Every structure is written in C-alpha cells, then in structure tokens.
Amino acid sequence: MKILIVDDSSTMRRIIINTLSRIGYTDVVEGENGKSGLERLGQGGVEMIITDWNMPEMDGLEFVKVVRGQNPGIPILMVTTNAAKEDIVEALQAGVNNYVVKPFTPDTLKEKIESLLG
Amino acid sequence: MDQSEIDALLAGGSKSVSQSVADPIPPAESQEPHRDPSGHVIAELDTVTAVTERESNKVMDQLDQICRLVTRQQELITGMMAHAGSQDPGVQQAIHEVASAGKEIQDKVFEAMDLxxxxxxxxxxxxRILNHLRQIHDYIVDLLGTGTKSEGKRASISNTIAQTGTTPDENKAHADAVIEAFKSKNKG
Incomplete structure (x- = not known):
C-alpha cells in the first residue's frame, strides 16, 4: 500500500515514516505542502493520505477539499497540532476520515490507520 | 545555531546582545529610516526554527544509525545461534540476554524518535507568537498613523496551538469523542 505523507516539517515526516515502517507500511511518498501533495497524488498509486493542517502555500484543509473533489474514496488521516473541537469538526466536514492530534504515540497512528483500512 | 550563522545574524544588525554588554552608545542602525522591528524579529525567529529543524534532523540521523547498528547486531546474534558451539544452555542464555538488550535499545531509540x-x-x-507580534505591530502602526504594516498572517499559522500539549496522546480522548459525535450526528 502506497501512503502519501504531507507535512511541511521534514522531522515530522521522518517520524511518521519511521512509525509506518514499524507497523509494516514501507511504501511512502512525501509532499511538503498541499501543492506538492497534489503533484504526488497526480503521479498515481497512492491509496491513503496522511496530512498535516498548518502548512505554507496550500494548507491541509484546502488540500483535503481539493482531493475530495477529485477522489471521494481515498482514506485521509489528518495529523495536526490543532486540538480545538471546532477544528476537528471543520476537518471532518472537509472530508477527513480520521484525526490525530500531535504529539501522538505509534499505537495511536496504528489504530487510526487500521480503522481507516479496516 | 553554529558560529557562521551567529556571525551572519550579527552582521545583519542583531547587535543587541553585544552592545548591551560592551557599548552603551545607541547603535547607528537605530537612526535608519523604515527599520521594521517586527520583520527583524520574524526573520530571527524563522532562522531559529529552520536551524532547530536542521539540527533535529541530525539527531534523527544519529538515531537511525543506532537502529541500523542494533539491527546488524541482531543479525549477527541470529548467525551465532546457528553455530554448533552455541547450543550449550549457558551460551544460549547469554545470547538471548544480548538479543533482549538489543531489542530494548531499539525500543528506546524509537521512543526518542517519537519525542x-x-x-x-x-x-x-x-x-503563533509571531502572529501575535504582527497583530500588535499593526495595531501600533494604525494607532500612530506611521510606519509599515507587517506582511500579514502566513498560511501555515495555527490559531489554536495554545491548546496543544506536549504529552503524547494528551488530546486523543477529546479528539476521538468529537469524531464519534460528528459521525453519530451525520448518521442520524
């Protein structure tokens, strides 16, 4: 399964990639904001998206809205520092399937990914 | 921040530290027109975050290297176990203890990566702090009717970071409850 990780922090992308590899997902592509995420997505093969919210150029919310317009079925997990109830609801309304607040544990990421794929 | 960056920062006009210690005379730069203190602070903080990210990646490189070394050690242990001489119960016990210690190291490295x-x-x-500084700066510019306003809010800034904790999964139960409520509402 190919997973697209979109986050402007290279450290955070590495943490997510490490966590994914520990739970058996090693086929990963990366984007550093919504724009580059869309470019990666356009190259094909992506079966799941993990995206941050707060990014320059195109933020995660805008990215999710564009993706949902093109691909209603792809599972999207938002991993962000935004913890307020209204943010979570806004993300879900935009089309996010599940939501993780940073900092997270590997068990949480695993649980959320499995719930999306299950 | 390394020495070259400190030098570059000082050369760029950030002389407050050195001057407060050695030079009580106001700096010449303070008389330049249209210096934007907000922009200066923003540039400095941008440098700080960029350097921190770069250094964090160096730490991650080291942690990756430790992981690779432990994996190599585990492969060597597996190879040792195939040798005829390692079938002695005492040797087997020692090998298992070494393998177990290696696994503990790897788990701790993964924990450090997550942190x-x-x-x-x-x-x-x-x-977020920068955003507040910009707002204060723009308010003062409006109040005084002079000066240059900041560039405005940047796309990557969160409005709600103040609620974000530093303990892993501190907000998990809250987020899960909101998700459940949203899904239930949409089902009904």
Missing amino acids: MQFQDITRQKLE
Whole structure:
C-alpha cells in the first residue's frame, strides 16, 4: 500500500515514516505542502493520505477539499497540532476520515490507520 | 545555531546582545529610516526554527544509525545461534540476554524518535507568537498613523496551538469523542 505523507516539517515526516515502517507500511511518498501533495497524488498509486493542517502555500484543509473533489474514496488521516473541537469538526466536514492530534504515540497512528483500512 | 550563522545574524544588525554588554552608545542602525522591528524579529525567529529543524534532523540521523547498528547486531546474534558451539544452555542464555538488550535499545531509540515531535510543535507555537507580534505591530502602526504594516498572517499559522500539549496522546480522548459525535450526528 502506497501512503502519501504531507507535512511541511521534514522531522515530522521522518517520524511518521519511521512509525509506518514499524507497523509494516514501507511504501511512502512525501509532499511538503498541499501543492506538492497534489503533484504526488497526480503521479498515481497512492491509496491513503496522511496530512498535516498548518502548512505554507496550500494548507491541509484546502488540500483535503481539493482531493475530495477529485477522489471521494481515498482514506485521509489528518495529523495536526490543532486540538480545538471546532477544528476537528471543520476537518471532518472537509472530508477527513480520521484525526490525530500531535504529539501522538505509534499505537495511536496504528489504530487510526487500521480503522481507516479496516 | 553554529558560529557562521551567529556571525551572519550579527552582521545583519542583531547587535543587541553585544552592545548591551560592551557599548552603551545607541547603535547607528537605530537612526535608519523604515527599520521594521517586527520583520527583524520574524526573520530571527524563522532562522531559529529552520536551524532547530536542521539540527533535529541530525539527531534523527544519529538515531537511525543506532537502529541500523542494533539491527546488524541482531543479525549477527541470529548467525551465532546457528553455530554448533552455541547450543550449550549457558551460551544460549547469554545470547538471548544480548538479543533482549538489543531489542530494548531499539525500543528506546524509537521512543526518542517519537519525542522529536516537540520540534514541529515548538515551531508552530513560535509561529503563533509571531502572529501575535504582527497583530500588535499593526495595531501600533494604525494607532500612530506611521510606519509599515507587517506582511500579514502566513498560511501555515495555527490559531489554536495554545491548546496543544506536549504529552503524547494528551488530546486523543477529546479528539476521538468529537469524531464519534460528528459521525453519530451525520448518521442520524
């Protein structure tokens, strides 16, 4: 399964990639904001998206809205520092399937990914 | 921040530290027109976050290297176990203890990697502070009717970072409850 990780922090992308590899997902592509995420997505093969919210150029919310317009079925997990109830609801309304607040544990990421794929 | 960056920062006009110690005379730069203190602070904080991210990646490189070494050690242990001489119960016991210690090291390294999330969280908290500084700066510019307004809010800034904790999964139960309520509402 190919997973697209979109986050402007290279450290955070590495943490997510490490966590994914520990739970058996090693086929990963990366984007550093919504724009580059869309470019990666356009190259094909992506079966799941993990995206941050707060990014320059195109933020995660805008990215999710564009993706949902093109691909209603792809599972999207938002991993962000935004913890307020209204943010979570806004993300879900935009089309996010599940939501993780940073900092997270590997068990949480695993649980959320499995719930999306299950 | 390394020495070359400190030098570059000082050359760029950030002389407050050295001058407060050695030079009581106001700096010449303070008389330049249209210096934007907000922009200066923003540039400095941008440098801080960029350097922190770069250094965090160096720490991650080291942790990756430790992981690779432990994996190599585990492969060597597996190879040792195939040798005829290692079938002695005492040797087997020792090998298992070494393998177990290796696994513990790897788990601790993974925990350390996960803790590096603080870098991204701290960066976003700094950006939130910058946003406040911009608002205060723009308010003062409006109040005085002079000066240049800041560039405005940047796309990457969170409005709600203040609620973000530093303990892993601190907000998990809250987020899960909101998700459940949203899904139930949409079902009904």
